Amino acid sequence: MPGEVAAHEPAVGAVAVVGLGYVGLPTALGLLAAGTEVIGLDVSADRLADIRSGEVDLLPSDLERLERFNGDPRFTLTDDPAALAGARTVLVCVPTPVDRHLAPDLRALTAAAATVVEHAVPGQLLMLTSTTYVGTTRDLLTEPLTERGFTVGEDIFVAFSPERIDPGNAKHTQDTTPRVVGGAGAETMDRAVAVLSRTASSVYALPSPEAAEMTKLWENTFRAVNIALANEFADNCRVLGLDPIPVIEAAATKPFGFMPFYPGPGVGGHCIPCDPHYLLWQLRAERVTSPLVEAAMNGIAGRPHHVVRRVREALGERGRPLTGARILIVGMAYKPGVEDLRESPALEIFEELVHEGAQVRFTDSMVRAARVAGGIQESLIAPQDHEWDLVLVHTVHPNADLAWLSDRDGVLDATYRLDGVEGKETL
Numbered sequence: 001m002p003g004e005v006a007a008h009e010p011a012v013g014a015v016a017v018v019g020l021g022y023v024g025l026p027t028a029l030g031l032l033a034a035g036t037e038v039i040g041l042d043v044s045a046d047r048l049a050d051i052r053s054g055e056v057d058l059l060p061s062d063l064e065r066l067e068r069f070n071g072d073p074r075f076t077l078t079d080d081p082a083a084l085a086g087a088r089t090v091l092v093c094v095p096t097p098v099d100r101h102l103a104p105d106l107r108a109l110t111a112a113a114a115t116v117v118e119h120a121v122p123g124q125l126l127m128l129t130s131t132t133y134v135g136t137t138r139d140l141l142t143e144p145l146t147e148r149g150f151t152v153g154e155d156i157f158v159a160f161s162p163e164r165i166d167p168g169n170a171k172h173t174q175d176t177t178p179r180v181v182g183g184a185g186a187e188t189m190d191r192a193v194a195v196l197s198r199t200a201s202s203v204y205a206l207p208s209p210e211a212a213e214m215t216k217l218w219e220n221t222f223r224a225v226n227i228a229l230a231n232e233f234a235d236n237c238r239v240l241g242l243d244p245i246p247v248i249e250a251a252a253t254k255p256f257g258f259m260p261f262y263p264g265p266g267v268g269g270h271c272i273p274c275d276p277h278y279l280l281w282q283l284r285a286e287r288v289t290s291p292l293v294e295a296a297m298n299g300i301a302g303r304p305h306h307v308v309r310r311v312r313e314a315l316g317e318r319g320r321p322l323t324g325a326r327i328l329i330v331g332m333a334y335k336p337g338v339e340d341l342r343e344s345p346a347l348e349i350f351e352e353l354v355h356e357g358a359q360v361r362f363t364d365s366m367v368r369a370a371r372v373a374g375g376i377q378e379s380l381i382a383p384q385d386h387e388w389d390l391v392l393v394h395t396v397h398p399n400a401d402l403a404w405l406s407d408r409d410g411v412l413d414a415t416y417r418l419d420g421v422e423g424k425e426t427l
Contacts, residue, residue: 180203
């Protein structure tokens with residue numbers, strides 16, 4: 001039966017983490033902090049060098065862990081997949097983005113799973129954590145292992161446990177977040193729970209990997225739909241002359257039936273803009289539609305264009321055309337507290353503004369440079385020393401000093417949360 005389970009005490013042994021990015025590295029550090037031997041595998045020599053030097057984007061608590069465990073004999077960093085044979089458990093934590101046609105880009109996951117299968121040894125637990133379509137664990141692990149001669153559930157074990165890491169958010173750490181896991185058979189679940197309990201507050205067991213895969217799609221699609229709704233309601237509030245933030249906070253005082261979601265310039269990262277498309281892609285193969293999800297994803301995809309339209313309107317109110325306008329984007333990262341540019345709405349906004357003939361620069365305390373408009377542009381160090389026709393506030397990092405905006409005219413706040421700026425406009 002599904003439900004929360006207590007950790008049993010089978011020997012955990014060494015855990016290999018395949019993919020040391022925004023999910024894999026914090027996972028490895030959490031396991032190390034729990035006393036587990038970790039083999040960290042990544043195909044990128046540059047990434048391994050950055051980890052060894054500590055030049056990686058992590059929460060302060062994880063940076064402290066990295067400093068403590070770098071060089072520790074219990075923490076092996078390697079690009080040699082043969083090292084996987086020395087692990088009792090293998091966790092696959094690689095990105096699962098979508099391509100330009102919004103179809104799943106499974107190249108990294110397929111390659112990682114094939115490597116894991118190739119180097120699998122009897123007695124191992126192999127567990128996918130990357131968000132993906134329902135049936136991936138069966139397709140990429142169970143069936144290839146069976147073809148190799150293993151009997152899954154007897155001499156090798158397979159499970160799916162979706163990652164629940166929120167980069168840059170210190171309020172929700174691994175240690176305080178429950179995990180979900182799906183696998184077949186008591187021994188599989190005992191092993192999976194023993195490993196996951198080392199870095200999770202609790203573990204909720206499901207009877208199959210497919211149920212756990214769908215759980216992750218449901219979680220992130222729920223967020224996508226509600227973010228799209230928040231953006232739409234914010235637009236409605238503007239039409240009616242209302243600030244949406246006090247309205248949301250008032251609604252959030254209701255202790256049941258409401259969860260606050262906030263509007264913004266769009267959605268970035270490799271979760272919300274991508275994960276629901278794995279579900280929609282799979283449903284299309286069954287000739288099934290999901291109209292509400294499709295509408296939400298269309299709304300999210302169109303949000304950067306809406307921002308550009310508001311930039312054009314704000315400039316027009318000042319008698320300034322978009323063509324030739326000097327525009328500064330404050331914050332290129334997709335969310336506060338990270339240097340991650342993946343799927344950041346700011347990239348699309350920047351490109352569209354340049355295409356419309358604007359002169360665009362950006363400033364971001366966490367992003368040194370970004371590939372935009374066909375080249376590499378560096379973050380502007382002293383934006384207050386320049387004249388701007390409009391400043392678009394896209395992302396505000398913690399402790400960012402934006403006091404210089406207080407006496408500026410022509411500030412468009414895409415975060416809806418910028419304080420101390422008189423005369424600002426919102427989307």
